[in-house]
Amino acid sequence: MAAAAGLGSRRPTTLPPALGSTSQPPPVFDGTTRLYICYFCPFAQRAWVTRNFKGLQDKIKLVAIDLQDKPAWYKEKVYPQGTVPSLEHDNEVRGESLDLIRYIDCNFDGPALLPEDAAKRQFADELIAYADEFTKALYSPLISHADVSDEVVAAMDKLEAALSKFNDGPFFLGRFSLVDIAYVTILERVQIYYSHLRNYDIAKGRPNLEKFIDQMNKIEAYTLTKNDPLFSLDLAKKHLKIA
Incomplete structure (x- = not known):
C-alpha cells in the first residue's frame, strides 16, 4: 500500500483561507448553509466528503476554521462546543461528524448514501x-x-x-x-x-x-x-x- 500512502494531495488551491482569531465572523443565520471545518481534521473531512459526493458545493458553503488560532466568535456565535465539523442550516447549528453525515444525506439533494436494503x-x-x-x-x-x-x-x-x-x-x-x-x-x-x-x-x-x-x-x-x-x-x- 505504499503507493496509496504516497499519493499527493489533489486539493484545489481555490479553497477559502482558514479563519483565525483576528478574522471577522460570517453573517451567521442569514439563510446561507455553511459547513464549518478544519482542513486537517479527519472528523470534519467526513462531512466535507459527504457534501462533495452529493454535489452540494453550491448549496453548502465551506468555512474553514484555524483550530490552532481559533476565533472566539466561533464558539460564541456559531457552535458552543467549539469543535468541527458543524453545519449551519435552517437557523440551527448541528455538530458531531457521524450525525452530520447522516443529516446531510437525509436533508439535501444528491445520491443517497445509505441503502434501502x-x-x-x-x-x-x-x-x-x-x-x-x-x-x-x-x-x-x-x-x-x-x-x-x-x-x-x-x-x-x-x-x-x-x-x-x-x-x-x-x-x-x-x-x-x-x-x-x-x-x-x-x-x-x-x-x-x-x-x-x-x-x-x-x-x-x-x-x-x-x-x-x-x-x-x-x-x-x-x-x-x-x-x-x-x-x-x-x-x-x-x-x-x-x-
Whole structure:
C-alpha cells in the first residue's frame, strides 16, 4: 500500500483561507448553509466528503476554521462546543461528524448514501456505531507511544472481515456509502502514522482493505479533501511530541 500512502494531495488551491482569531465572523443565520471545518481534521473531512459526493458545493458553503488560532466568535456565535465539523442550516447549528453525515444525506439533494436494503442498512448502522471505538483503538497506542497492540490488530481484522460481507462491490456495503466515509478519513491517517512511526502496514495481509483504499483513491469527492501524507505525518509528530 505504499503507493496509496504516497499519493499527493489533489486539493484545489481555490479553497477559502482558514479563519483565525483576528478574522471577522460570517453573517451567521442569514439563510446561507455553511459547513464549518478544519482542513486537517479527519472528523470534519467526513462531512466535507459527504457534501462533495452529493454535489452540494453550491448549496453548502465551506468555512474553514484555524483550530490552532481559533476565533472566539466561533464558539460564541456559531457552535458552543467549539469543535468541527458543524453545519449551519435552517437557523440551527448541528455538530458531531457521524450525525452530520447522516443529516446531510437525509436533508439535501444528491445520491443517497445509505441503502434501502434492510440487511445492508442494519450493517451500516452497526459499522457507523463502531467507528468511534475503531478510532480510539487505532489512536490510543500512538498517543501513549506504545507498540502495535492486539487491539489494533483486532480492529483492523474486523474491518477486513466487514469488507467481505457483501460481494457486489469493493466497499463496506458493496456500493459506496456513508460507512466508507466514516472510516476512510481515519484510515488515511493511521495508514501513514503506523507505516512511518511503527513500521506496520495496516493493509498487509488484508486484501479487502487494500482494494478498498485503492478504490477510495479513485473517488474525487474524497481525493479533493486529502492532505499531503508528509504534512499529515508532521502534524502527528508535533501532536505526539515525536522529534
